[in-house]
Amino acid sequence: xxxxxxxxxxxxxxxxxxxxxxxxxxxxxxxxxxxxxxxxxxxxxxxxxxxxxxxxxxxxxxxxxxxxxxxxxxxxxxxxxxxxxxxxxxxxxxxxxxxxxxxxxxxxxxxxxxxxxxxxxxxxxxxxxxxxxxxxxxxxxxxxxxxxxxxxxxxxxxxxxxxxxxxxxxxxxxxxxxxxxxxxxxxxxxxxxxxxxxxxxxxxxxxxxxx
Amino acid sequence: xxxxxxxxxxxxxxxxxxxxxxxxxxxxxxxxxxxxxxxxxxxxxxxxxxxxxxxxxxxxxxxxxxxxxxxxxxxxxxxxxxxxxxxxxxxxxxxxxxxxxxxxxxxxxxxxxxxxxxxxxxxxxxxxxxxxxxxxxxxxxxxxxxxxxxxxxxxxxxxxxxxxxxxxxxxxxxxxxxxxxxxxxxxxxxxxxxxxxxxxxxxxxxxxxxx
Amino acid sequence: xxxxxxxxxxxxxxxxxxxxxxxxxxxxxxxxxxxxxxxxxxxxxxxxxxxxxxxxxxxxxxxxxxxxxxxxxxxxxxxxxxxxxxxxxxxxxxxxxxxxxxxxxxxxxxxxxxxxxxxxxxxxxxxxxxxxxxxxxxxxxxxxxxxxxxxxxxxxxxxxxxxxxxxxxxxxxxxxxxxxxxxxxxxxxxxxxxxxxxxxxxxxxxxxxxx
Numbered sequence: 001x002x003x004x005x006x007x008x009x010x011x012x013x014x015x016x017x018x019x020x021x022x023x024x025x026x027x028x029x030x031x032x033x034x035x036x037x038x039x040x041x042x043x044x045x046x047x048x049x050x051x052x053x054x055x056x057x058x059x060x061x062x063x064x065x066x067x068x069x070x071x072x073x074x075x076x077x078x079x080x081x082x083x084x085x086x087x088x089x090x091x092x093x094x095x096x097x098x099x100x101x102x103x104x105x106x107x108x109x110x111x112x113x114x115x116x117x118x119x120x121x122x123x124x125x126x127x128x129x130x131x132x133x134x135x136x137x138x139x140x141x142x143x144x145x146x147x148x149x150x151x152x153x154x155x156x157x158x159x160x161x162x163x164x165x166x167x168x169x170x171x172x173x174x175x176x177x178x179x180x181x182x183x184x185x186x187x188x189x190x191x192x193x194x195x196x197x198x199x200x201x202x203x204x205x206x207x208x209x210x211x
Numbered sequence: 212x213x214x215x216x217x218x219x220x221x222x223x224x225x226x227x228x229x230x231x232x233x234x235x236x237x238x239x240x241x242x243x244x245x246x247x248x249x250x251x252x253x254x255x256x257x258x259x260x261x262x263x264x265x266x267x268x269x270x271x272x273x274x275x276x277x278x279x280x281x282x283x284x285x286x287x288x289x290x291x292x293x294x295x296x297x298x299x300x301x302x303x304x305x306x307x308x309x310x311x312x313x314x315x316x317x318x319x320x321x322x323x324x325x326x327x328x329x330x331x332x333x334x335x336x337x338x339x340x341x342x343x344x345x346x347x348x349x350x351x352x353x354x355x356x357x358x359x360x361x362x363x364x365x366x367x368x369x370x371x372x373x374x375x376x377x378x379x380x381x382x383x384x385x386x387x388x389x390x391x392x393x394x395x396x397x398x399x400x401x402x403x404x405x406x407x408x409x410x411x412x413x414x415x416x417x418x419x420x421x422x
Numbered sequence: 423x424x425x426x427x428x429x430x431x432x433x434x435x436x437x438x439x440x441x442x443x444x445x446x447x448x449x450x451x452x453x454x455x456x457x458x459x460x461x462x463x464x465x466x467x468x469x470x471x472x473x474x475x476x477x478x479x480x481x482x483x484x485x486x487x488x489x490x491x492x493x494x495x496x497x498x499x500x501x502x503x504x505x506x507x508x509x510x511x512x513x514x515x516x517x518x519x520x521x522x523x524x525x526x527x528x529x530x531x532x533x534x535x536x537x538x539x540x541x542x543x544x545x546x547x548x549x550x551x552x553x554x555x556x557x558x559x560x561x562x563x564x565x566x567x568x569x570x571x572x573x574x575x576x577x578x579x580x581x582x583x584x585x586x587x588x589x590x591x592x593x594x595x596x597x598x599x600x601x602x603x604x605x606x607x608x609x610x611x612x613x614x615x616x617x618x619x620x621x622x623x624x625x626x627x628x629x630x631x632x633x
Contacts, residue, residue: 026361032413034368035361049265054471056480058267059330066331073333119481120488122495137564142348144357146566150448150457157456202454237572243624245579246572260476269478270541277542284544353559355568 007105010185012071014102017095019044019072022139023079029143037076039142044072047135051110051127055117100159100192104185107132107160108167112181121168128164132188133157153202155195163188218316221396223282225313228306230255230283233350234290240354248287250353255283258346262321262338266328311370311403315396318343318371319378323392332379339375343399344368364413366406374399429527432607434493436524439517441466441494444561445501451565459498461564466494469557473532473549477539522581522614526607529554529582530589534603543590550586554610555579575624577617585610 022043026036045068048061062069075082110131114124133149133156140147149156167184175183194200233254237247256279259272273280286293321342325335344360344367351358360367378395386394405411444465448458467490470483484491497504532553536546555571555578562569571578589606597605616622 029357029362031357031362032364034413035358038358038361038368053264053475054482056267056478060265063330063334066333069333069337119485122488122491123485126491141352141563142358142361144355144566146451146453147457147460147564150460150564151451151453153454157460202456240568240573242568242573243575245624246569249569249572249579264475267478271476274476274541274545277544280544280548352563353569353572355566 010101010105012068013098014105015044015068015071016075017098017102018135019075020079020082020095021099021136023076024083025139025143025145027079027083033076036079037073039139040076040079041069041072042142043135043139044068045135046138047106047110047131047133050134050138051113051131054127054130055113057113096196097189097193100189100196101185103132103156103160103192104163104188106135107164107188108181108184111164111167111184112177115168115171124168125161125164128167129157129160132160155200155202156192158202159188159191159195162191221312221316223279224309225316226255226279226282227286228309228313229346230286231290231293231306232310232347234287235294236350236354236356238290238294244287247290248284250350251287251290252280252283253353254346254350255279256346257349258317258321258342258344261345261349262324262342265338265341266324268324307407308400308404311400311407312396314343314367314371314403315374315399317346318375318399319392319395322375322378322395323388326379326382335379336372336375339378340368340371343371366411366413367403369413370399370402370406373402432523432527434490435520436527437466437490437493438497439520439524440557441497442501442504442517443521443558445498446505447561447565447567449501449505455498458501459495461561462498462501463491463494464564465557465561466490467557468560469528469532469553469555472556472560473535473553476549476552477535479535518618519611519615522611522618523607525554525578525582525614526585526610528557529586529610530603530606533586533589533606534599537590537593546590547583547586550589551579551582554582577622577624578614580624581610581613581617584613 019040022040023036026039029035031039045060045062052058052060107128109128111124111128114127119127136149137147140149163184163186166187167180170180170183171177230251233251234247236254237250240246242250256271256273263269263271318339320339322335322339325338330338347360348358351360374395374397377398378391381391381394382388441462444462445458448461451457453461467482467484474480474482529550531550533546533550536549541549558571559569562571585606585608588609589602592602592605593599
């Protein structure tokens with residue numbers, strides 16, 4: 001019960017962080033205000049919407065929380081001064097932290113729903129990863145780029161994957177739901193921040209395929 | 212009751228206009244006949260299909276109306292002489308009008324279904340816009356372009372958004388369903404045509420973000 | 423009953439062939455291991471997942487068959503030596519055959535489900551084609567390319583379309599389910615291999631549209 005407000009706070013921060021990453025990429029692509037809003041919207045809610053469609057859950061996450069839709073709408077409108085602020089280095093750092101927390105929260109929420117639906121464990125972990133990263137994938141597709149999560153060689157999906165397995169393990173040994181969620185999301189976020197801080201790289205493939 | 216044939220006529224015109232816009236972009240990209248049909252098909256039915264999936268409605272719009280699928284199939288096959296005709300200026304004008312009417316009709320149909328499902332008003336308006344514009348978004352994604360509706364700085368989604376709010380307002384004051392639909396769609400189409408005639412532009416973002 | 427193991431074998435071969443085509447394109451795009459797995463996964467399961475969402479079937483194909491998910495995961499990890507092997511000419515030939523068989527099997531499975539759902543025949547055929555080809559379409563969209571099936575002028579979707587109509591015809595004259603499936607899939611695969619062997623081309627559009 002005392003956990004609820006904390007989760008809501010993380011959720012809001014995550015949506016803001018995700019939406020801003022969409023906003024930045026859309027502005028870079030010289031989109032108009034409609035495009036900026038659309039890409040911000042899809043980045044923030046795309047992963048959760050895909051999860052809900054795959055699990056056949058309705059109403060969708062963003063239909064249930066219209067306040068979050070308003071939030072992204074307002075963000076788009078006040079984005080310009082906000083982006084000016086964003087040039088400061090410490091804001092980037094804050095963005096990284098909220099994005100990592102958001103990744104953790106979204107991933108574990110997806111895994112948690114899949115687990116409750118009685119799915120096989122590998123599917124539970126995958127559903128968590130999909131929920132966490134596919135907003136960003138859709139953002140990059142709409143911006144006509146190869147999804148960054150697929151080729152920047154930084155651990156991102158992998159952190160969510162690891163966090164989901166920790167969450168699954170905690171459930172297996174009978175941990176309480178809120179504790180499993182908190183630890184799973186925390187490990188995801190922690191791994192992500194550690195990966196950024198220590199500059200971890202995902203092993204690359206030797207590129208021996210010619211066209 | 213006397214309204215039904217009129218709506219069907221608008222719907223058919225809209226599908227033709229949407230399909231032709233897909234056909235033109237696919238031919239520009241030098242696709243083969245399969246690609247041309249596929250892109251025309253997705254442009255015409257993508258927005259409605261996404262709406263139906265998001266609202267969990269089955270059968271899908273185009274499954275229920277197989278005659279429309281045949282229509283797009285025939286259009287693809289007779290598209291070549293048709294495209295020759297399209298070089299005339301007045302055909303472009305007719306296309307603009309049918310496309311605007313289609314945008315209006317599809318947007319209000321989406322808003323109307325979301326309203327009937329008891330969704331919050333901002334979601335109703337968004338669902339209308341999604342229904343109206345996402346066929347075009349999918350067309351551009353399949354053609355490996357940034358969606359035109361996001362970056363051409365012409366009001367399109369915005370017209371649908373305005374029309375949906377008018378539709379919502381009319382419902383709120385208790386207007387009859389067909390009247391609200393007709394006025395909402397008419398305002399959307401009218402705004403779109405006005406925007407084209409008067410060369411309105413969506414405010415652009417100052418591009419101060421460097422890569 | 424004796425058919426079951428054969429179908430499972432074809433299904434596994436098809437998933438491997440589809441996954442490898444995704445893997446190859448992802449490596450060409452210099453993606454990291456996460457990207458390679460994701461694209462392989464989407465190529466193998468995207469068409470079936472889209473079919474299930476459009477027909478509102480749950481659990482999804484790959485949720486029901488977690489062993490196939492593990493298969494793609496392992497494929498990604500052992501892909502490097504595998505790709506070295508793939509340089510041999512005969513492996514390409516084997517890939518073409520399994521891909522053709524996979525196209526046939528997936529297409530007819532999609533058509534069969536749509537037929538059982540009582541859909542109009544044109545929709546049944548389309549649903550078959552979508553199931554067979556949209557994994558590849560998603561692969562190309564994620565790799566930021568125009569879908570190959572839309573513009574390489576080789577019959578692929580068309581073979582599936584023809585095979586689906588044969589399947590529908592066989593059902594119409596009361597053939598047994600397994601026989602219709604086998605012949606439909608066989609004709610699809612046969613046409614595809616014939617098209618490759620004889621270098622058939624899909625008629626191209628004269629490109630008379632200027633930007």
